[in-house]
Amino acid sequence: MIASVLASAVLLWAGAAAQNPNQGAWYSNGVVYQIYPRSFQDSDGDGIGDLKGILQRVDYLAELGIDAIWLNPIYPSPNKDFGYDISNMTAIDPVYGTMDDFEELVAALKNKSIKVIMDYVPNHTSDQHPWFQMSAQGHSDYKDYYVWIEPSSYDVPNNILHPPNNWTSCFNGSMWEYHPGRKAFYLHQFLKYQPDLNYRSPNVVQAMKDVLTFWLGKGVHGFRMDAVFALVENDSWRDEPYLGGPPTSYNSYNHTMTAEQPETFDKLRQFREVLDSYAYTHDNVTKIMMTESYNSDYEDIKEYYGTPTAPISTFPFNFFWITQGTLSTTASQWATIINNWYNQAMPAGGWAQANFVLGNHDQHRIASRLTPQHTDIMNILQLMLKGTAVVYFGDEIGLQDSQLRRDQGVDPVGLNSTSGEFLASSRDPERAPMPWNNTYNGGFTNNSRPWLPLATGYWDVNVEAQRMANVSHLQVFKSLMELRKNPTMVSRSVAVEAFGNSLVVYRELSDNPTFIAVVNLANLQQTVDLTQSRPTLPPTLEILVKTVSYQEIEIGTNSTSSVANSSNIVLPPLTGLVLKTF
Known part of the structure; x- marks a missing residue:
């Protein structure tokens, strides 16, 4: 049965170029690829990834077609929280290499037109600082x-x-x-080993601005600012309202005194001014500021954007795909999640930059949080939308969490949990090393014991295997990236609609080809009639990209097609297509 359009889940969004300072900037349609340095590539055999290891994989990063890498902390640290307890903000931890190694990596990436974004931790330092x-x-x-x-x-x-x-x-x-x-x-808003800085001290504010300037001088093009919600506390020091639950639990209180205080946004605005001033006086290339706060209130999120005349974040991270997207989320709900960011989280006026985040080092991977079949579906949705895409390393190959034992864990959050909650609460599973091939320890290290065990099944799910295969998540990802960089895609508006349990993304421009992503989020076959909402579509559409699941069904039935009927698109369970008008 052909599904009907859920009109309530429709959006047409296009920031006018005249109003949008992001239009044409390197990140406006860019893809930021997050690298957890401990887990990307080990070059010296100690079982821990490092800067020279990343340097060895620069060609792979260029092959993906990304615009920038974001590095998790590489600063000296006692590692009570794996780099987020920093003892020197302007140096490189020897476990990752030297400053010369960092500068060599920045130069090599620059030769491939890839920029570097650093993790910046403004809220606290290590108690060893x-x-x-x-x-x-x-x-x-x-x-x-x-x-x-x-x-x-x-x-x-x-x-x-x-x-x-x-x-x-x-x-x-x-x-x-x-x-x-x-x-x-x-x-200490976090571990006792991470004392909070006092942002009511002008000396602290200036010192942290100097840190930004130092790394900008090293060729960095932006910062991901960690845990910015905690930057300033209310200095009345009153108790926070108790909501019920264990008295020692963070979730038992309404954090009216310790989260997102007005002064926080003023300090962030000052950080943004440092970035903008440096770009203006040096290379005139925009430096971006990505801020982290798991806030679900759209009005609070808007505050992180600032205003057109006093901007703060280039974009606050959009975590709604992570916090609200589950196996039970319907197509209509997915459409609402996507549209709400465009319509409610972003300030009006067309000047703000959208972004979409599928995973990171603190959240279980897509292929584990959802299913391996969702890998291509989610990558299609993310890369077909308008805005910056933030991709966690390994998600391009459908990497799953590592199913490690408690005695193999190192994350303090997981180790402080009960034994039954270890895998659910620990951040170790999603931080496991990248599998490059099917050799021992996946080519990540020649050490017999990597810092974390690799994900089970890496001998099948690895970069080399997917490079060589005709059908793989990596091939789908690279096809999407190539399409995303097509100049005919960049300026198009975006519309998102739900058709029963299928989701459709349109990228449209008058009198030009229209690009359409159609994905089936259900475990049942779906038939979609696009002409219900786009009656002027031609009867036949060209197929540009197919998910792995779709291609495997074609191979199994010995049938393949390069075109689709716009009024009768048949999608098997958990499959998707990217289409184009002729």
């Missing part, structure tokens, strides 16, 4: 670099010092840690 060491000692120049408060009370009989309030860390437990040397509590 010299700034914190001197602040804890009360050194006059660093005394106010962190948030220090004296105990609220002292329980003499039990010898207990009480923290200032009930604020709870993102990793659970009190947000306050007593330091006997300073005789005060310091704030």
Whole structure:
């Protein structure tokens, strides 16, 4: 039965070039490829990925057709939180290499027209950072670099010092840690090893701006700013409203005092000014600022964009595909998730930049969170939409989570969970190394023990195997990237519609070819009549891209086609096509 159009899930969106400062910028239709450096390629046999390893894979990155790589932290760190506890923000951790290695990598990528984006952690440092060491000692120049408060009370009989309030860390437990040397509590929104910087200190603000300028001078073209929601706290120090649940759990409170305070946006705006000023005075190439906050309130998200005259983020990450997209999400719901970002999260006026994120180092992989068959479907949707696409390494080959044992885990979040919750809560599974081939440890390292076990099945799911295969997720991804870079695609508006359990993305421009993605999200065959909403479509459409599942069915039935009937597109379960008008 031919499904009917759900008209409520329709969007037509096109930022007018005259109003949109992003139009034509390198990232406006760009693809940012996230690399978790520990897991990409090991060059020295210690079982940990490094900068020279990434350098060895530059040709692969160019082969993908990406516009930039985003590197997770490569700074010196005690690794209590795998690089997000930084002890020196302007150096390279020796486990990853040297500054010379970094500069060589930037140069090699530049020769391939690939830019570098650094992870920037503005909220906190390691407790081993010299700034914190001197602040804890009360050194006059660093005394106010962190948030220090004296105990609220002292329980003499039990010898207990009480923290200032009930604020709870993102990793659970009190947000306050007593330091006997300073005789005060310091704030840590995350681990106790990650003390929060005090952004009410002008010296801290300037020091963090200097960090940005340092890396811009090294040829970096932007920053992913970590956990920006936590940058500033309300200095009334009042308790946060208790919502119920375990008193030590972060989710048991409404974080009105510690998340997204007004001053946070002012500090972020100042960071953006550093990037814009550097671009203006140096190479006139836009430097981007991607901000991380898992906020589901559209009005709050808009604040991260700023205004046309006082911009903040180039874009705040769009995590709704991760937080709301599940196996039970219908086509209509997917259309709403996509359209809501264009219509509600982005400020009006056509000047803001859209973005779509499918996965990252903190979330289970697409092929595990959904199914391996969803790999091509999700990549089609992401790469056919208008805006910046952020791709997590390995998702182009349908890499799945590593099913490691608890005793093999290293992530503190997972290790602090109960044994039954380890795989669900740990971030280790999605951080497992990249499989390059079917040799021992997938060609990632010649060490007998990589820092994390590779995903089971890497001998089949690896880059070399998919490069050589006629039908593979990698081939589909590369075809989509080639299409995305086609000049006839770039300026088109986008419309998203649901047809029963199928989702359709149109990229349209008057009197020009129309590109259409059609994906079946159901476990049942679907038939789609595109002429119900586009009656002027020609009767026959050219097929440009087919998902692996679709191609495998064609091979199994010994039938193949390069065209589709616009009024009768038959899609087997969990398959998809990209089409074009002749």
